[in-house]
Amino acid sequence: DAGVIQSPRHEVTEMGQEVTLRCKPISGHDYLFWYRQTMMRGLELLIYFNNNVPIDDSGMPEDRFSAKMPNASFSTLKIQPSEPRDSAVYFCASSQTGVQYFGPGTRLTVT
Amino acid sequence: AQSVAQPEDQVNVAEGNPLTVKCTYSVSGNPYLFWYVQYPNRGLQFLLKYITGDNLVKGSYGFEAEFNKSQTSFHLKKPSALVSDSALYFCAVRDISSSSASKIIFGSGTRLSIRP
Numbered sequence: 001d002a003g004v005i006q007s008p009r010h011e012v013t014e015m016g017q018e019v020t021l022r023c024k025p026i027s028g029h030d031y032l033f034w035y036r037q038t039m040m041r042g043l044e045l046l047i048y049f050n051n052n053v054p055i056d057d058s059g060m061p062e063d064r065f066s067a068k069m070p071n072a073s074f075s076t077l078k079i080q081p082s083e084p085r086d087s088a089v090y091f092c093a094s095s096q097t098g099v100q101y102f103g104p105g106t107r108l109t110v111t
Numbered sequence: 112a113q114s115v116a117q118p119e120d121q122v123n124v125a126e127g128n129p130l131t132v133k134c135t136y137s138v139s140g141n142p143y144l145f146w147y148v149q150y151p152n153r154g155l156q157f158l159l160k161y162i163t164g165d166n167l168v169k170g171s172y173g174f175e176a177e178f179n180k181s182q183t184s185f186h187l188k189k190p191s192a193l194v195s196d197s198a199l200y201f202c203a204v205r206d207i208s209s210s211s212a213s214k215i216i217f218g219s220g221t222r223l224s225i226r227p
Binding site for chain 1: 143145147152153154155156157160162201205213214215217219220
């Protein structure tokens with residue numbers, strides 16, 4: 001298996017623009033997680049899905065953030081409008097048996 | 112509420128010496144415990160886990176961890192450190208007794224630096 005796939009790997013955008021991050025989980029995994037990592041706040045869980053249904057979005061920082069999982073093989077995290085404080089590395093992870101497998105991350109820079 | 116603490120931001124060890132990265136946890140039920148490693152510009156990578164059974168768990172790259180219920184600790188260890196072990200290490204806990212049994216709470220991370 002190719003592992004968790006994330007795109008793009010790097011994204012540079014201007015404040016106010018819409019940003020969409022993409023994730024393809026490992027086939028057969030029924031949980032999908034979105035995390036954000038920064039030096040100041042460490043690793044934060046934003047939202048997670050079980051069987052494509054959002055279970056806990058309490059970590060989503062603001063209404064500017066939204067996440068969807070239209071099917072078992074695809075999820076998106078959208079930020080609209082983006083702000084400089086959203087700059088971070090965003091990770092997607094998937095799980096079937098409790099162990100989470102992480103993608104390589106998307107490094108987002110908002111100028 | 113569940114939580115995990117990594118009391119050391121950084122651990123420095125000479126190559127060939129044993130290493131220990133500390134972790135303590137707090138959960139309301141029986142814990143599932145994990146260690147992950149993150150190399151620069153990479154995602155977190157699973158190292159090992161404890162669910163039940165033998166308190167000494169062996170994982171990838173020669174790492175092992177010891178579960179201590181009385182001290183609520185799950186320290187990561189390796190008998191002989193390699194320079195290539197230098198990375199950021201995360202301890203994590205999953206509380207299977209909670210309604211959010213699938214969530215993992217990660218510690219703040221410990222940066223391990225192995226000097227030649």
